Amino acid sequence: MRDKRTLPVAILAMAPAAMVLLIAASVLYGAKSISAGEIWHAVVSFNPDSVDHQIIMSSRLPRAVGALLIGAFLAVSGALMQGMTRNYLASPSMMGVSDGSVFAVTLCMVFWPSANPNVYIVSSLIGSALGAATVFGLARLIPNGLSPVKLAILGSIIGTFLSSTAQALSTYFQVSQNISFWYNARLHQMDPELIRLCIPFAIFGLALALAASKSVSALSIGEEVATGLGIRTGLAKAVAVVAVVLLTGVSVALAGKVAFVGLIIPHIARFFAGSDYRWIIPVSGVLGGVFLALCDIAARFVNYPFETPVGVVTSLIGVPFFLYLIRTRGGAQRE
Template identity: 85%
Template sequence: MRLKRTLPVTILAMAPAAIVLLILASILYGAKNITAGEVWNSITAFNPDNVDHQIIMSSRLPRAVGAMMIGAFLAVSGALMQGMTRNYLASPSIMGVSDGSVFAVTLCMIFLPNANPNLYIVSSLIGSALGAAIVFGLAWCIPQGLSPVRLAILGSIVGTFLSGVAHALSTYFQVSQNISFWYNARLHQMNPELIRLSIPFAIVGLTLAVVISKSISALSLGEEIATGLGIRTWLTRALAILAVVLLTGVSVALAGKIAFVGLIIPHIARFFTGSDYRWVIPVSGVLGGIFLAMCDIVARFINYPFETPVGVVTALIGVPFFLYLIKTRGGAGA
């Protein structure tokens, strides 16, 4: 029991050093290697005429920071979804939330081609809400629709449908090349302006997640227990869904759909922290950011010197993990 209390504190205490090292590694290594001295010079004495300085400040640094943010947002979203539904297979990519965002961004690019970055974020948030509403609405209408495997199937069906419609529309309106960024999740195309604009939405989503973390712990024990403890379950679920919509919508707006982060990381976090979501949520955020940043670095060397979408790396890890969960957990709730 003492170990379960010590581990999350240790992880959170070591996180800043790990984050700094990973950001540095992400800046140093790529198609063009950059020296640590050049990184320091770009920060202390930026020279706009220096190509390396431009690469660092306009591409490498936003990419590293963006990967950390997106990994954290998706992991926290997955933890919230798994806790409030008691479904160990719940995650934004499996429950149709990410596909809803991509669908809405596609519509935005088709009908509002000159939209500013703010509108991409807003449309992505609307799409997240749409995907979640369709999946959970169908689940509540179907007998045992909220069971882990059935909810995962529903999410996959809705997500595939929304993704297919988005592909068809982008091809018909000849914007498939422009929208391919959101399908392939290429972090090297990270927009620094979008990162800045996403921060307020992310702060609200993360704050909500932390505020309701104690109630999520009660919900993860079951509806009757949570009600007996005085938890307003409908309010907790509504706030959790809002947090998931905000965090997932921002993630998709920044870099497109990235699968399996929200599925894998909460399970790893619970292994270290137990089932108390006051620890699960922050530890998931830290591990999610570190995990995606590491995957991004690995993706650069799979087909060096060409870029490989980071989704390939997360899928190589996530698909076996997904099958493992189904095999070992069957249809039981989380």
């Protein structure tokens, strides 16, 4: 009989090679043709006077790295949310977490236009916490509000309200041109300095996610079972929520709202890794990074040579997947 850990171990072992290949492909393909040799020279002997080297190091390489990181962060966030709530439709984009981040960044840009990147990161983190607290707080006030379909509807309503309010504010205060980046998730505008600033928050969020993984495995079976196993459910949920807020907030700060990654990838990770979140979380991270990087590469060819927001590609995959989940699993919580 095949060891149940064979597939997740194989996925994690192949991850470094897959990421290197995806970074190379992402840097290679774009509106301007750049040879593989030129990419190598840019990495080992950067020439600041070379236009190609500037494009590679300041645009394409940060874009490739950013896509891998954001995909990983959103997938891990989705896995934590689905396991903690036993809700197969839970994800940052569906539960208002991402929209809360965009709303907070908009407020920051309207009322503090001279803020440095650190302030945008903190604003995004506060917004993601606001979005999550609003959706789950209201869900507890509604009969059966934590059921998958009702929670998804409530998350969509709150998310739409937050994003619409943000867009209205940005239009009224004439900052819509600046804030459009956060609405359309344009990875080609990735800021290398912002990536560097976000890394400490992301590392802490991933550490919390891994620390909570065993407890989330128990919570995914049922809160009564988790309590019977000696899990401090309140503490476990708090740790998981902080991890989701950190990872989602960082993702939105880097590239804006990216939909469906946190919904799709955890389901695929469970297919490969089983029900143990000590494996689901790292596998989700790897698959999420690979998925978003592939979507970003595909987005460049939708309307070549013009850029297409990566959210278009993720939505083309995510909407049918969402409808499939509704059709096959109905409105019951995950068993």
